[in-house]
Amino acid sequence: MAAALEVSGLTLAIGGVNVVDGVAFSVAPGEVMALVGESGCGKSITALALMQLLPGPVRRTAGRILLEGEDVTSLPERRMRQLRGRRISMIFQEPQAALDPLSPVGAQVSEASGLAGGEAREAVHRMLTEVGIADPLRRIDQYPFELSGGMCQRVMIASALIGRPAVLVADEPTTALDVTIQAQILDLLRRLAAERGTAIVLITHDMGVVADIAERVAVMYAGRIAEIGSTTAVFARPRHPYTALLLAAIPRLADVPKSRLAVIEGSVPQPAEYGPGCRFAGRCPFADAHCAAEPPPLRETEEGHSVACWHTERLA
Amino acid sequence: MTSELSVPALAVESLVVHFPARHGPPVRAVDGVSFSVAERETLGLVGESGCGKSTVANAVVGLVRPTRGEVRVAGTPIAGATTHTLRAIRAKAQMVFQDLATSLNPRMTVGAAIGEPLLVRGLARGRALEARVAALLSEVGLRPEHASRYPHQFSGGQRQRIVIARALALRPTLLVCDEPVSALDVSVRAQILNLFVELQQSHAMACLFVSHDLAVVRHVCDRVAVMYLGHLVELAPRDALYATPRHPYTRALLAAAPEPDPELQRAKPRVPLQGEIPSPAAPPPGCVFHTRCPMAVARCREEVPIWRPLGETMVACHRAEESPA
Ligand SMILES: Nc1ncnc2c1ncn2[C@@H]1O[C@H](COP(=O)(O)OP(=O)(O)OP(=O)(O)O)[C@@H](O)[C@H]1O
Ligand SMILES: Nc1ncnc2c1ncn2[C@@H]1O[C@H](COP(=O)(O)OP(=O)(O)OP(=O)(O)O)[C@@H](O)[C@H]1O
Ligand code: SF4
Ligand code: SF4
Ligand SMILES: [Mg+2]
Ligand SMILES: [Mg+2]
Numbered sequence: 351m352a353a354a355l356e357v358s359g360l361t362l363a364i365g366g367v368n369v370v371d372g373v374a375f376s377v378a379p380g381e382v383m384a385l386v387g388e389s390g391c392g393k394s395i396t397a398l399a400l401m402q403l404l405p406g407p408v409r410r411t412a413g414r415i416l417l418e419g420e421d422v423t424s425l426p427e428r429r430m431r432q433l434r435g436r437r438i439s440m441i442f443q444e445p446q447a448a449l450d451p452l453s454p455v456g457a458q459v460s461e462a463s464g465l466a467g468g469e470a471r472e473a474v475h476r477m478l479t480e481v482g483i484a485d486p487l488r489r490i491d492q493y494p495f496e497l498s499g500g501m502c503q504r505v506m507i508a509s510a511l512i513g514r515p516a517v518l519v520a521d522e523p524t525t526a527l528d529v530t531i532q533a534q535i536l537d538l539l540r541r542l543a544a545e546r547g548t549a550i551v552l553i554t555h556d557m558g559v560v561a562d563i564a565e566r567v568a569v570m571y572a573g574r575i576a577e578i579g580s581t582t583a584v585f586a587r588p589r590h591p592y593t594a595l596l597l598a599a600i601p602r603l604a605d606v607p608k609s610r611l612a613v614i615e616g617s618v619p620q621p622a623e624y625g626p627g628c629r630f631a632g633r634c635p636f637a638d639a640h641c642a643a644e645p646p647p648l649r650e651t652e653e654g655h656s657v658a659c660w661h662t663e664r665l666a
Numbered sequence: 667m668t669s670e671l672s673v674p675a676l677a678v679e680s681l682v683v684h685f686p687a688r689h690g691p692p693v694r695a696v697d698g699v700s701f702s703v704a705e706r707e708t709l710g711l712v713g714e715s716g717c718g719k720s721t722v723a724n725a726v727v728g729l730v731r732p733t734r735g736e737v738r739v740a741g742t743p744i745a746g747a748t749t750h751t752l753r754a755i756r757a758k759a760q761m762v763f764q765d766l767a768t769s770l771n772p773r774m775t776v777g778a779a780i781g782e783p784l785l786v787r788g789l790a791r792g793r794a795l796e797a798r799v800a801a802l803l804s805e806v807g808l809r810p811e812h813a814s815r816y817p818h819q820f821s822g823g824q825r826q827r828i829v830i831a832r833a834l835a836l837r838p839t840l841l842v843c844d845e846p847v848s849a850l851d852v853s854v855r856a857q858i859l860n861l862f863v864e865l866q867q868s869h870a871m872a873c874l875f876v877s878h879d880l881a882v883v884r885h886v887c888d889r890v891a892v893m894y895l896g897h898l899v900e901l902a903p904r905d906a907l908y909a910t911p912r913h914p915y916t917r918a919l920l921a922a923a924p925e926p927d928p929e930l931q932r933a934k935p936r937v938p939l940q941g942e943i944p945s946p947a948a949p950p951p952g953c954v955f956h957t958r959c960p961m962a963v964a965r966c967r968e969e970v971p972i973w974r975p976l977g978e979t980m981v982a983c984h985r986a987e988e989s990p991a
Contacts, residue, residue, distance in 0.1 A: 555851070600926050611860055
């Protein structure tokens with residue numbers, strides 16, 4: 351099947367530094383792909399680049415973004431505005447902040463639908479029901495502050511999906527929510543992807559969320575994809591040292607309590623500290639001179655599983 | 667474990683903290699909570715946002731005044747204590763917060779920040795103070811020469827180490843940690859969790875460890891208390907709580923916590939809790955959990971379940987003996 355979204359060579363620069371460097375992935379209709387990584391690795395600006403909504407200091411210097419086969423990077427803003435909400439939509443971490451505080455939620459969903467009158471009202475009602483809002487008739491006239499965080503996120507999802515976009519970009523949609531509410535929202539996203547065929551790019555820093563919902567996962571480190579593949583393969587056989595250490599650093603319910611967790615020495619580098627070679631070299635137990643000098647390309651190690659590391663054999 | 671004779675490092679009895687609201691009824695942030703922490707023991711306090719975890723922690727260190735109930739640190743009640751006693755208690759019970767940004771004064775060197783509690787109390791100065799600061803820095807995995815640097819020169823994980831070193835300066839008998847690793851990146855969080863486990867072994871110190879992350883709490887705690895809407899619903903030794911949770915809310919939390927293992931996670935039975943947490947200003951009558959509980963029956967809507975022992979567990983549920991519905 352043709353990809354709903356295909357990104358290649360995406361490079362985003364702030365000042366002279368490529369804070370996102372050659373990012374490439376594709377998402378099929380109905381598929382959930384996770385973009386996972388630690389704070390500052392470039393997940394959100396990648397998401398904003400997909401929407402063509404980059405903040406001032408960030409420039410796209412290379413790369414293509416194909417939305418259902420059409421390169422959106424060359425589209426004028428006027429055209430792009432027509433695509434947002436219809437072909438690609440985005441939801442954010444803080445639903446309360448993303449909604450207009452002065453407008454009833456029903457009107458906000460309605461506006462996103464592009465419909466008017468009774469038709470719009472009916473579509474909004476259907477959409478709010480679909481995202482699991484009980485008593486939608488009452489909710490339609492309420493303001494964001496009258497709703498809980500989980501309910502606001504459902505409203506956000508409703509506005510994002512009412513235009514039936516092919517792609518939904520969800521930037522940490524459950525990070526601000528409690529685990530029991532997070533489970534509800536993840537179930538909802540999973541169902542919407544399956545039933546509507548929406549391709550979902552789910553951004554998160556939580557490996558548990560990835561394990562729960564994503565068919566494929568791209569692990570980002572300092573602006574680059576370190577490893578990408580099916581979620582089962584990446585978790586069972588991580589081939590990048592960063593992925594392997596990260597997975598071993600998470601306490602799990604099945605571990606021996608108080609056992610020593612794997613540690614990645616040091617901390618995530620700031621963009622100003624990015625060196626010429628592999629950006630994980632400063633913390634990697636396998637790093638050598640070659641790693642520090644030359645960035646490793648992303649290479650396929652097995653069907654559908656690619657890794658950017660000079661020494662993948664170390665973890666074989 | 668608690669022996670009959672030893673005084674617990676912390677005893678909290680029928681603690682109630684209500685915050686007055688400008689309009690309407692007060693927020694019942696903590697509504698009758700009792701537990702104790704033995705010497706050298708780490709007790710985890712888990713629950714979802716707004717359930718009252720931070721309010722309990724703040725009441726323990728005297729930052730929030732209880733509406734009713736009692737807090738005793740190493741046997742000494744906080745309420746009604748003279749300023750002098752309160753100062754002594756504050757030295758014994760130290761707090762580590764989540765918010766790294768506001769925990770350290772940006773204009774103070776790290777050495778001055780760590781040494782401040784000692785200097786203020788006249789416990790050390792000059793060379794002795796320097797030596798003690800150097801020792802504290804190494805205890806938390808930093809280097810003595812870091813003392814002359816400023817907080818902004820450190821990463822988030824290192825700053826949390828500094829905050830912990832400062833909290834250890836007075837050799838507290840009780841460390842109260844409110845979400846100490848929640849703001850940290852995964853790769854750095856593991857470093858701090860390892861540090862906690864090391865400190866548990868090297869320091870004769872009790873710890874109240876507040877977190878919303880069940881896996882983190884299981885990793886560092888000896889016993890775990892689960893809180894919902896101002897109430898404790900279950901308290902048990904760690905292994906009992908995770909292996910045989912007695913309260914439906916504990917089971918729901920465990921089911922909802924996503925495991926970083928696709929096979930385990932996808933094989934989990936999916937029983938998402940319905941609905942949302944009610945407002946603590948208007949908690950439901952009867953069992954506070956009944957509006958979301960999959961096992962609720964008529965009795966639950968009327969009768970408050972009492973806090974009672976069941977094997978090694980303390981639990982507040984009318985149906986705690988029954989297996990999950
Ligand atoms: N508006 C902006 N102006 C300047 N720099 C920015 C801006 N937005 C992002 N950056 C920088 O770009 C890099 C990537 O940031 P981004 O927000 O994409 O990270 P992230 O992976 O989403 O992190 P987090 O998990 O914390 O949300 C960071 O170094 C960040 O400081
Ligand atoms: N100073 C205050 N004045 C009024 N209400 C307060 C105050 N502090 C806390 N509350 C309220 O008391 C309740 C319990 O808050 P608390 O911060 O203890 O929860 P928590 O379990 O720590 O939540 P979180 O996981 O979000 O940190 C909440 O409803 C909160 O809004
Ligand atoms: S390329 Fe070298 S430094 Fe980078 S992850 Fe691989 S072994 Fe480590
Ligand atoms: S008392 Fe009733 S409502 Fe409360 S947890 Fe037990 S079964 Fe559920
Ligand atoms: Mg982000
Ligand atoms: Mg709190």
